[in-house]
Amino acid sequence: MEEKEIKILAIETSCDETAASVVKNGREVLSNVISSQIALHTLYGGVVPEIASRKHIEKINPVIEEALKQANVTLDDITAIAVTYGPGLVGALLVGVAEAKAIAYARKLPLIGVHHIEGHISANYIENKELEPPFMCLVVSGGHTHLVNVADYGRYEILGKTRDDAAGEAFDKVARAIGLGYPGGPKIEKAAREGNADAVFFPRAKVGDSPYDFSFSGVKSAVLNYINSCKMKDIPIVQADIAASFQKAVVEVLISHAISAAKETGAKKLAIAGGVSSNGVLREGMREACRKNGIEFYHPSPILCTDNAAMIGAAGYYEYLAGTRHGWDLNAIPNLKLGER
Numbered sequence: 001m002e003e004k005e006i007k008i009l010a011i012e013t014s015c016d017e018t019a020a021s022v023v024k025n026g027r028e029v030l031s032n033v034i035s036s037q038i039a040l041h042t043l044y045g046g047v048v049p050e051i052a053s054r055k056h057i058e059k060i061n062p063v064i065e066e067a068l069k070q071a072n073v074t075l076d077d078i079t080a081i082a083v084t085y086g087p088g089l090v091g092a093l094l095v096g097v098a099e100a101k102a103i104a105y106a107r108k109l110p111l112i113g114v115h116h117i118e119g120h121i122s123a124n125y126i127e128n129k130e131l132e133p134p135f136m137c138l139v140v141s142g143g144h145t146h147l148v149n150v151a152d153y154g155r156y157e158i159l160g161k162t163r164d165d166a167a168g169e170a171f172d173k174v175a176r177a178i179g180l181g182y183p184g185g186p187k188i189e190k191a192a193r194e195g196n197a198d199a200v201f202f203p204r205a206k207v208g209d210s211p212y213d214f215s216f217s218g219v220k221s222a223v224l225n226y227i228n229s230c231k232m233k234d235i236p237i238v239q240a241d242i243a244a245s246f247q248k249a250v251v252e253v254l255i256s257h258a259i260s261a262a263k264e265t266g267a268k269k270l271a272i273a274g275g276v277s278s279n280g281v282l283r284e285g286m287r288e289a290c291r292k293n294g295i296e297f298y299h300p301s302p303i304l305c306t307d308n309a310a311m312i313g314a315a316g317y318y319e320y321l322a323g324t325r326h327g328w329d330l331n332a333i334p335n336l337k338l339g340e341r
Helices: 038-042 049-071 090-107 116-127 167-177 184-192 217-233 239-265 280-292 310-321
Strands: 007-012 017-024 028-036 080-086 111-115 135-140 145-152 155-161 269-273 296-298
Touching: 007 049, 007 090, 007 310, 017 049, 017 310, 028 049, 028 310, 038 049, 049 090, 080 090, 080 116, 080 310, 090 111, 111 116, 111 310, 116 135, 116 145, 116 269, 116 310, 135 239, 145 239, 155 239, 167 184, 167 217, 167 239, 184 239, 184 280, 217 239, 239 269, 239 280, 269 280, 280 296
Parallel strands: 007 080, 080 111, 135 269, 269 296
Antiparallel strands: 007 017, 017 028, 135 145, 145 155
16 A cells, blocks of 8 residues: 655744745655745844744745645645744744644644754755664754754754854854844855955854853954954954954864764764855865764755755654644744753
């Protein structure tokens, strides 16, 4: 007998992307529609939560309709609805959760709330069909920097996380300080290509009592202090050199923590996920470090690194198989911890 096809309609609205996707059997993406608000928030130098929520309300129905159309399916073909319910901006999350509950209720479909970081980790399953747990995963995005031991589908052990700024947040703040604007990650990477990464030495923070935790507020402050000192001494500020030197400091810490965690736990596979994982310097550095240490390296395509619904569909599939079901009381939880139900 042919195995039943499980098609998940997934919704993601945790920040400033309104996204919907249809994913078949966890790893085959039939559609992945993303409506980005970057141009809008660039005017303000960062995401404005109230504007993000209002835009989600405008875009969510057309985005879902387009996802169904591109997948060549109707709601009659859908097995379950998966939606990000945290962490993220509470107003933005509520739009997606309310939409998912409405569709699931009207169509009598199972409702599955998905953790946003679990989605980022699961993005690796889409293009790496052979990847299965256990593996180590470094999640680096605007709001999160986590080092996660993926013990099994839906089973996660956080080995390290940031004590202050996330890596992506530090990129945004430094980009603003050196006049590059928002979004910081891609702009710093581009500027850094023209710069000398050894021009300025910025600190690599270590958290004494926890070798796998991260801290990026120190390197951000060091960049701001360096800029102020240049201004006071009338030394020219070379944007590209600062970008390259800052990027090198952050990337070195991310790679060294991830590799040492993999070696210490005996992990033979290491994946990266989240918006910052599309950074080319991080990818190449991690690939080389994995090669030297005999570790298999995995990463999603850049489009699957930033917020999208395909990754929520992949995570939702494994939650569906595990029997995860949420009721109509499912709510947005802006500070949801990984592994919580």
